[in-house]
Amino acid sequence: MRRSIGDKAFDIINYVIMIFLSVITIYPFLYVLAVSLNDPFDTIRGGITIFPRVFTLDNYKEVFSYPLIGQATLITVLRTVIGTVTSVLSTAMVAYVLSRKDFIGRKGITTLFVITMYIGGGLVPDYLLIRSLGLMNNFLVYILPGLISPFNIILIRAYMENLPIELQESAMLDGANDFLIFFKIIFPLCLPVLATIALFVAVGHWNSWFDTYLYCGGNKNLTTLQYELQKILANTAASSTIDYYSNLDPTRTMRVTPQSLRMAMTIITTLPIVFVYPFVQKYFIKGMTLGAIRT
Amino acid sequence: MGRALKVIRKQKYLLLMIIPFVVWLIIFRYVPLWGWITAFQNYKPGIPMTQQKWVGLKYFREMFNDSEFYRVMRNTLAMSLMSFAFGFPLPIILAILINEIRSAKFKKTVQTVSYLPHFVSWVIVASIVHAMLAPDGPINYLLVSLGLIENPILFFGEPKYFWWIVVFSDIWKEVGWNTIIFLAAITAINPELYEAAEVDGAGRFKKIWHITIPGIMPTVIAILILSVGNLINIGYERQFLLRTSAVRDVSDVLDLYALDYGIRAGRFSFGTAVGIFKSVISLILLFSVNRLSKKVLGYKII
DSSP states (O other), X not given: OOOOHHHHHHHHHHHHHHHHHHHHHHHHHHHHHHHHXXXXXXXXXXXXXXXXXXXXXXXXHHHHHSTHHHHHHHHXXXXXXXXXXXXXXXXXXXXXXXXXXXXXXXXXXXXHHHHHHHOOOOHXXXXXXXXXXXXXXXXXXXXXXXXXXXXXHHHHHHHXXXXXXXXXXHHHHTTOOHHHXXXXXXXXHTHHHHXXXXXXXHHHHHHOOHHXXXXXXXXXXXXXXXXXXXXXXXXXXXXXXXXXXXXXXTTSOOSSOHXXXXXXXXXXXXXXXXXXXXXXXXXXXXXXXXXXXXX | OHHHHHHHHHTHHHHHHHHHHHHHHIIIIIHHHHGGGGGGEEOOTTSOGGGSEEOTTHHHHHHXXXXXXXXXXXXXXXXXXXXXXXXXXXXXXXXXXXHTOSOHHHHHHXXXXXXXXXXXXXXXXXXXXXXXXXXXXXXXXXXXXTTSOSXXXXXXXXXXXXXXXXXXXXXXXXXXHHHHHHHHHHHTSOHHHHHHHHHTTOOHHHHIIIIIHHHHHHHHHHHXXXXXXXXXXXXXXXXXXXXXXXXXXXXXXXXXXXXXXXXXXXXXXXXXXXXXXXXXXXXXXXHHHHHHHHHHTSSOOO
């Protein structure tokens, strides 16, 4: 069938829109990358577009000479790994018990979890709770408050309910207890859905900063990469409103400007996500469609 | 009684597996709700909740008499309505356009690229937005080069730009990701409908108008209702990270009000009252849209 002119015009316009969309999505990242690799004092002249003009690694050297950066990386990795493992295990366990139709507390406990999807204490009561539990300036504040998400329970439970029931029944006849059935039979079968959820939880941990700010703000030992970037941002954002030359503090001999430092730090914090993203993309989308089916 | 004990004994492993997490749930999710009574007391740190002095609705009255509160409400509503007005239709249009891409490879590339910003944190996005809009940044460079302006605009120096910056940063970050649900809905449309339309000689626009759009309508309405239910829950991260001292008046939203005037100022009872106000509005909205959903869609969303 011959395509009409209108049809072809539509395709061309559509391609232009899509290319424009891709460019405005990618370009800001490339700009930040270019500035992070450009000589900081040259950057101030303005006019950097997509490639560094005077190439340098000074900005990165400066970031890595920053005493807190090692500690922040360590804590970020630790909270991401420990937080993800504990969260996925706990959520899977709760989901398994609630997937058992014969479990006595099934309805009541499910309702207790679901209610918290719609109502929470809010900023101040949460803060007071953390304080009274002694979790201020404590690594556990990264792990405990967000341990289980009711939404993830629902996703995992739906997956478990679709598994063939015979597997459990034959294991029960063999005398295995519920705990063993969960670990030996159900858990391995759920790995696809658990992997998807683990990825979402891990990204959430890697990206969070507000808990560091609110609960561990003064503690150098518990700082995270996102929080360190937030601190640099808070210091430099204000200056972009006045005059960018004022970034050059004459009392301090600096190799780099705070703006360029921030760009390097932004790249360092983004890179793990960008590297992992293409490999796990399909899992993310699978997870999203899992959620979509429910709504 | 004896039967219940028997069931408990039989399910002891299940109970052992879940009880720690029920305890967790009560401590981390229900104790803060119980903490709402702080709003009706003159909270002093270090005293048990039962021995705090009761003050009734004092802090709610204080909040409603505070002119700051109305400024904060104005900002919250303005930014949520603007986000809704632009953030709701754009993903639908984009999903339809992505679906119309003929080359499967190009389609996948566009999707991969457009989902990416969803996975980076707001700290990173705020840092990027500040860089893009800086006086020496690319946006000003472009505007000056095109001769549209003579001197760089101080985007973060004037209140009039701030709401737009917040709204469009959010769209930049989430628009691609938000297409997923509509793309899934389009995939679910029966392909025979398109084939039949082609036989009848329908062109691209006719197929979009008569098949794609009606096909995704139930999803569109469901998402519309959900977005209305969440209108007041606009979060605080964007505002917190993007604001500068020059735009303080237009950047404060309810959560930041609770943070600045509640936690930072040590006025915990007042901050709790602000939080309760927000939760109550949010619940009213949710229940209303739920009823609306039953009327329009025939089923409840929550």
